[in-house]
Amino acid sequence: MTAESCGIGEQRVAGLASLIGGKARIRGWLYVRNTVGKLVFLRIRDSTGVVQVVVKRDMVGEEVFNQVKRLRRESSLMVEGLVRKDARAPGGVEVQAEKVRVLSPSLEDPPLRKNMSPEAVWKYRHLFIRSRTMNTVLKLRSSLSTLLRQWLLDHGYYEVSAPSIVTAATEGGARMFEVSYFGKKAFLTQSSQFYLEGAIFSLEKVFCFQPSFRAEESKTRRHLSEYWHLEVEACYMDLNQLLQLEENMLTEVVERFYEKHKEDIERFNPGFRPFEKPFKRITYTRAVELLRNSGVEIEWGRDLGVKEERLIAVKVGQPVFVTHYPKETRAFYHMPDPENPSVVLAADLLVWPYGEITGGGQRIDDYNALLNRIVESGYNPEDYAWYLDLRKYGSVPHSGFGLGFERLLAHILRLPSIRYAVPYPRTQTIVYP
C-alpha cells in the first residue's frame, strides 16, 4: 500500500451526504456485491457506515470491472468517484465509481452469514466484530467507558492502576484463577478493591477501570470469566453517601449517554429510559418479607439468587438498592451495622434482567475488628498483613463500590447476554480467539 492510498483527502462514509455533487475517495471493505448486466453494485462499509457504489464497465475499464465482478465479501478496496443523491440507497447517497483499487482481495468467502449459530459467532469472533451490530456495540462501549471515567475525574477522583496478579482473594478463594508465578502460586485478581483502599491514604478519592477475573462455573448471561470492573473508593464516606455517589454517577452518565446516542440505543432497546433519581431502596430484611409475601420460601440469612433478585426488581421497581445484608452473605471486610451487627453496611444495585450491577459498602476501618473478622471467616491473617496495615497507620472511615461494566452496557442495550457487550468474551467455554 502506498502512502497515497492510506492518506490525506479521503472521506468517511458518514460524511458523504455533505459532498453531494462533488468527488470523494473512500476506503473500506466489501459488504455486499450485486451484478446487474453491465453494472456492479457494491456496498462498502467503513468504521462509520455503509455506502452504495455503482461500478460501470465504461468508467473503470474492462480489467478492473472484471476484477470487481468477482470480488469476495470483506475484500478491502478504495473507490474514487462522484457522490450523488439517491433516496433508495443506504444513507441517501451513492458513489459513481471512477476509479476502483482493490487493496487486498479476500482469499476465501468469509464465514459470516446473516443468522449465524452461537457457536460460529464465538468461533469467528475476530471476524464477527466487523458486523454492523458489533460495530455499534463497540462504539457505544467506548463512549460509555469514557463518560464514566470523565464523570469520576470531574468529581475529584484520580484514576489509579492495580496489579492483575495478586496473592490473596477478595471475594472468596473458590473462583480464582491460579497462575504459576516464578514457581510460586499467585492468582488473577477478582477485584482491585484492596489496592484502591491502599491508594485512598494517598489520593483520598480514587477509581480504577480494568479487568477482574472470576473462574465462574455457572453459564449465565451475566457472568464472564474476565470482565471490566469499574471500582471506586473514597475516604470519609458512609453507606448513605456511597449510595448517593452511585446514584448521581449512574443517573448523570446514563442520561448523557442516552442523549448522545439516542438513535443507536433505541434501535437496540426501544423501551429504554434513563435512570431516575432517587433509586429505590430496600433492606435485605424487608426484601425477605416481600419475597415471603409473594410466596417465595427464603430463610433469613441466605443470599439472594437470580429468582429473588428478579422479583425484587419487578416488585419494588428498578434500579433498586438492596442494603444491610446478613454478615454471613458478604466478604469479611464489610462494616457491621452498629445498630444491628448481624447485618453489614453493604448494598447491591439490582436491575432486571442483569441482576446485580454494582456491589459495595462501608469497609471495616478498625484494626482489631478487621483482624477478628478475618479469623472468624477462616482466613489466615498473614495473607492479609498488608491489608491490615492500612488500619494500623492512620485509618479513616471509607467506602467503595464495584460496577460490572458489561452488565451496565448490556442492560442499557438489552443485549441477550453480556458476551455481546465485549469484543472478545472469556467464559468457561470461550477462550479462543
Ligand code: ATP
Ligand atoms: P454475582 O452475585 O452477580 O455473581 P458478585 O456479587 O460476585 O456478582 P461482586 O464481587 O460484588 O460480584 O463484583 C462487583 C460487580 O462486578 C458486580 O456487581 C457485577 O456487576 C460485576 N460482576 C461480578 N462478577 C461478574 C462476572 N463474572 N462477569 C461480569 N460482571 C461481574
Ligand code: MN
Ligand atoms: Mn456482589
